[in-house]
Amino acid sequence: MTSVWTRExxxxxxxxxxxxxxxxxxxEILDAEGMDALSMRRLGTKLGSGATSIYWHVASKDExxxxxxxxxxGEVPLPDPDVIGxxxxxxxFAYGLxxxxxxxxxxxxxxxxxxxxxxxxxxxxxxLLKTFKLAGFQGRALDQASSTLMSYVTGVTTPEIxxxxxxTASGMSPQEIATDMMRMLQQAAxxxxxxxxxxxxxxxxDDGVASALNFEFGLSCFLDGLEARLRQP
Amino acid sequence: MTSVWTRExxxxxxxxxxxxxxxxxxxEILDAEGMDALSMRRLGTKLGSGATSIYWHVASKDExxxxxxxxxxGEVPLPDPDVIGxxxxxxxFAYGLxxxxxxxxxxxxxxxxxxxxxxxxxxxxxxLLKTFKLAGFQGRALDQASSTLMSYVTGVTTPEIxxxxxxTASGMSPQEIATDMMRMLQQAAxxxxxxxxxxxxxxxxDDGVASALNFEFGLSCFLDGLEARLRQP
DNA sequence: TCCATGCTCGTACGCCGTACGAGATTATGG
DNA sequence: CCATAATCTCGTACGGCGTACGAGCATGGA
Numbered sequence: 001m002t003s004v005w006t007r008e009x010x011x012x013x014x015x016x017x018x019x020x021x022x023x024x025x026x027x028e029i030l031d032a033e034g035m036d037a038l039s040m041r042r043l044g045t046k047l048g049s050g051a052t053s054i055y056w057h058v059a060s061k062d063e064x065x066x067x068x069x070x071x072x073x074g075e076v077p078l079p080d081p082d083v084i085g086x087x088x089x090x091x092x093f094a095y096g097l098x099x100x101x102x103x104x105x106x107x108x109x110x111x112x113x114x115x116x117x118x119x120x121x122x123x124x125x126x127x128l129l130k131t132f133k134l135a136g137f138q139g140r141a142l143d144q145a146s147s148t149l150m151s152y153v154t155g156v157t158t159p160e161i162x163x164x165x166x167x168t169a170s171g172m173s174p175q176e177i178a179t180d181m182m183r184m185l186q187q188a189a190x191x192x193x194x195x196x197x198x199x200x201x202x203x204x205x206d207d208g209v210a211s212a213l214n215f216e217f218g219l220s221c222f223l224d225g226l227e228a229r230l231r232q233p
Numbered sequence: 234m235t236s237v238w239t240r241e242x243x244x245x246x247x248x249x250x251x252x253x254x255x256x257x258x259x260x261e262i263l264d265a266e267g268m269d270a271l272s273m274r275r276l277g278t279k280l281g282s283g284a285t286s287i288y289w290h291v292a293s294k295d296e297x298x299x300x301x302x303x304x305x306x307g308e309v310p311l312p313d314p315d316v317i318g319x320x321x322x323x324x325x326f327a328y329g330l331x332x333x334x335x336x337x338x339x340x341x342x343x344x345x346x347x348x349x350x351x352x353x354x355x356x357x358x359x360x361l362l363k364t365f366k367l368a369g370f371q372g373r374a375l376d377q378a379s380s381t382l383m384s385y386v387t388g389v390t391t392p393e394i395x396x397x398x399x400x401t402a403s404g405m406s407p408q409e410i411a412t413d414m415m416r417m418l419q420q421a422a423x424x425x426x427x428x429x430x431x432x433x434x435x436x437x438x439d440d441g442v443a444s445a446l447n448f449e450f451g452l453s454c455f456l457d458g459l460e461a462r463l464r465q466p
Numbered sequence: 467t468c469c470a471t472g473c474t475c476g477t478a479c480g481c482c483g484t485a486c487g488a489g490a491t492t493a494t495g496g
Numbered sequence: 497c498c499a500t501a502a503t504c505t506c507g508t509a510c511g512g513c514g515t516a517c518g519a520g521c522a523t524g525g526a
Contacts, residue, residue: 155388218381221458
């Protein structure tokens with residue numbers, strides 16, 4: 001079979017181990033030490049059980065990762081468009097999703113590697129769909145608007161997180177990084193001047209601030225485009 | 234050190250093995266059999282050399298993967314905005330990138346996992362920057378427009394590819410898949426009706442067509458938003 | 467001829483995911 | 497209250513992984 005979500009659950013009511021516990025422990029390890037640190041043995045140890053005991057509750061490590069990813073989606077709040085209007089609701093949702101991904105930086109690599117079909121992911125999709133429907137979208141455009149928005153958020157957040165992870169993992173000072181970057185720009189064939197100025201532009205800001213501005217920029221462009229489409233379909 | 238791109242190259246002029254060969258062979262394995270099939274031993278065998286010989290040319294498997302990812306970016310054509318205008322150039326670029334990612338479906342998981350700082354990635358960034366500059370963007374907006382566009386393409390392509398990979402990997406008929414999907418939608422708590430109708434909508438089209446329409450939709454929304462921003466900055 | 471340098475590769479280490487089946491625990495129903 | 501079945505745990509083992517290490521080989525300059 002192909003995914004946790006497309007097969008019936010195991011009955012499972014055990015005192016010592018449960019899916020929920022396993023998933024929670026896995027998230028803790030991931031948050032604390034990242035993907036490489038998560039092994040079934042390690043997880044077993046953390047749960048105070050044998051490594052292979054986990055396999056009764058979960059078919060494989062991949063399946064566990066699907067569960068764990070859906071857990072991240074579970075943290076995303078779903079604002080009510082009836083209260084704050086569709087555009088603010090979409091925007092708030094986007095920021096919420098972005099926040100959840102940042103809170104669990106390992107999640108972005110999972111998104112590319114497996115289906116996002118879990119109940120929490122579906123809750124989000126349904127909520128977003130409802131929001132866009134309220135805005136006035138219908139038919140194919142409705143579907144497209146909501147799936148595009150989701151993809152935009154993950155797409156733009158992914159490299160931000162990758163970038164940040166590299167920096168914190170390398171433990172280098174901003175200055176050292178800048179030196180390396182310059183060396184690289186120089187040695188790149190062609191010596192693109194646009195990139196240098198663009199990088200310099202970037203460096204004037206704190207990384208977090210630059211990220212946020214970037215996110216806001218793309219999001220509002222996209223929403224503007226959507227809104228225009230709403231006026232003349 | 235943190236990335237292949239931030240350290241000086243090894244001199245390397247060998248008759249029997251070279252970076253280029255290694256990378257090419259790796260891409261072939263990946264294209265033919267996917268990420269899981271790529272191991273250093275396997276790659277060594279394919280190259281007719283010892284597995285560990287590779288390690289003179291490449292510091293680690295991660296580094297190899299960085300090289301391999303940049304190879305994908307190398308396949309993306311960079312249209313000339315002076316000839317076809319900025320908007321068409323951006324659009325053509327977006328489709329080109331999308332095509333390259335589809336041609337190497339393993340590439341999307343790499344994007345989330347490592348820096349994209351290679352010479353080919355930089356060539357693309359620089360070209361895009363030049364295009365947007367010609368369109369009239371400047372300062373921070375210039376940088377934002379181009380990085381957002383890049384992220385949009387990867388973000389929207391990633392789940393499409395993931396979805397497609399799952400389907401082809403499972404080897405199930407479309408009918409079986411539909412059944413599974415319905416089962417899943419039913420068992421999801423709440424039984425979201427929006428999702429069912431949205432899924433039904435989707436099912437009327439060929440998967441490839443639906444993907445393409447979706448991509449075009451988001452892209453043109455985004456470009457509309459950009460264009461509006463160009464008129465009143 | 468000898469040596470420095472560039473390059474290959476066999477071996478080995480410590481991990482990994484997980485198949486398997488024997489055992490422990492709990493629930494059932496006679 | 498016991499027997500049997502279902503549920504759940506886990507030690508062992510297998511094959512494969514990335515790669516550290518150092519001995520070996522080729523080559524070209526002194």
